Amino acid sequence: MSSSSYEKELAAAKKAASLAARLCQTVQKALLKSDIQSKADKSPVTVADYGSQAIVSLVLKMELPSEKFSLVAEEDSADLQKDESQETLKRITDLVNDTFSSEGTYSISVSEEDVLAAIDSGKSDGGPHGRHWVLDPIDGTKGFVRGDQYAIALALLDEGRVVLGVLACPNLPFTSIANLDGHSSENQIGCLFSAQTGCGAYMQLLHEPSAAKISVCTTENPADASFFESYEAAHSLHDLSSAIAKKLGVQAPPVRIDSQAKYGALARGDGAIYLRFPHKGYREKIWDHAAGSIVVTEAGGIATDAAGNNLDFSKGRYLDLDTGIIVTNKKLMPSLLSAVQEAIREQTQSASHM
Ligand SMILES: Nc1ncnc2c1ncn2[C@@H]1O[C@H](COP(=O)(O)O)[C@@H](OP(=O)(O)O)[C@H]1O
Numbered sequence: 001m002s003s004s005s006y007e008k009e010l011a012a013a014k015k016a017a018s019l020a021a022r023l024c025q026t027v028q029k030a031l032l033k034s035d036i037q038s039k040a041d042k043s044p045v046t047v048a049d050y051g052s053q054a055i056v057s058l059v060l061k062m063e064l065p066s067e068k069f070s071l072v073a074e075e076d077s078a079d080l081q082k083d084e085s086q087e088t089l090k091r092i093t094d095l096v097n098d099t100f101s102s103e104g105t106y107s108i109s110v111s112e113e114d115v116l117a118a119i120d121s122g123k124s125d126g127g128p129h130g131r132h133w134v135l136d137p138i139d140g141t142k143g144f145v146r147g148d149q150y151a152i153a154l155a156l157l158d159e160g161r162v163v164l165g166v167l168a169c170p171n172l173p174f175t176s177i178a179n180l181d182g183h184s185s186e187n188q189i190g191c192l193f194s195a196q197t198g199c200g201a202y203m204q205l206l207h208e209p210s211a212a213k214i215s216v217c218t219t220e221n222p223a224d225a226s227f228f229e230s231y232e233a234a235h236s237l238h239d240l241s242s243a244i245a246k247k248l249g250v251q252a253p254p255v256r257i258d259s260q261a262k263y264g265a266l267a268r269g270d271g272a273i274y275l276r277f278p279h280k281g282y283r284e285k286i287w288d289h290a291a292g293s294i295v296v297t298e299a300g301g302i303a304t305d306a307a308g309n310n311l312d313f314s315k316g317r318y319l320d321l322d323t324g325i326i327v328t329n330k331k332l333m334p335s336l337l338s339a340v341q342e343a344i345r346e347q348t349q350s351a352s353h354m
C-alpha cells in the first residue's frame, strides 16, 4: 500500500481535531474563570465532551463526503435525549455553531437534532475489517477540569491497524516539558501532533500551519531517561512504576500529566518512557491509545503491553492486553521490558505472601 494513501484523511482529521480543540478551549477558559462551586459541577466537561465529539463527526463527514463513515467514540446521546437535558443540548448546539462561525471555514448552522445525530454516529464497534475512525473527544477529563493537560485524540483504523493519528493538546507547551511536570512559563502553548503510517510524526503549534518532523529520545542509558505516567493515581499504579524505574536505574522523578499528551511529549523526546499500569480489572479503551500510539511509533518509538505484545486495535472498543502499557524507544525496550516483568513478578509474590 502506498504510504501517501491517507493524505486526505489526515488533513480532514487535523481540521476536525483543531476545531474541536477550539471548542474545548472556549469551555475551559470559562470554567477556569468561574467560581469554585461551578468547578465542582461536571456540566462544563460534559458540554465540551459532547460538543467536541459532534464537531469531529460533522467535520469528518463534510471533508470526506464520499467515504463510508464509521466512528468509534466515547460518548453517545442517550443522556442528552432526556427531558432534563434540554438546556444542556441547547448549550452544546450553540457552542458548536459559535465555534464553526468564529473559525470561519464552514458556513453552516446545525440544529439540536443534527448534534444528536453527529454524536450518535460514534456508536460503531470498530473491529478488524474496513475503516473506522476512533475518537476520544476529551481525553484527560480530570486534567481538563483542573486546568491542566487534556487532548482531543483522533485516529483511523484500516483493516484493524492504526494508519493515522492526530492529537490536539491545547495546554501543552510547544517546547520541552522535561522536568516541569507539565507546566512551563513558555508563552507558546498548544500543540498538534500528527502521524500517518510510514510517513513519520509531526508537530505544529495548534491553529498554526507549519509542521516539523519529531522523533523520540534515543538514549540507551536509563540514567538519562525520565518517565511519564498518569497524574491520577487511580489510573495507574505509581508504586509499580517507581519500582520499575528504580530497577532500571532511572534517576529523574516521574513526570505526571493527564491524557495522551504523554504520548505526544514522548514522541518529541521530552522523556524516554511512558508507564501505565491500571488497577486490576480495568479494561483499556481503544480511543485512549490509538492516536497516541501511532504518533509515538512513527516518531521511532514502540508501545507494547507488559508482556511485550504490540497493541491490537482490531478487537472492538476495548484493547485486550496483558497488565499494562509501556512505551519507549527501541534501544531501551528490552531492558525496560525485563524490569517491568521482574517488578510485576515481585509484586505478585509479595501479594501472595500477605
Ligand atoms: N481506573 C482507571 N484506570 C485506568 N484508566 C482509567 C481509569 N479510569 C479512567 N481511565 C482512563 O484514563 C484516561 C485518562 O488517562 P490519563 O490517566 O493518562 O490522563 C481516561 O480518559 P477520559 O479522561 O477520556 O475519560 C479514562 O479513559
Ligand SMILES: [Mg+2]
Residues within 6 Å of the ligand: 136, 138, 139, 140, 287, 288
Ligand atoms: Mg480518554
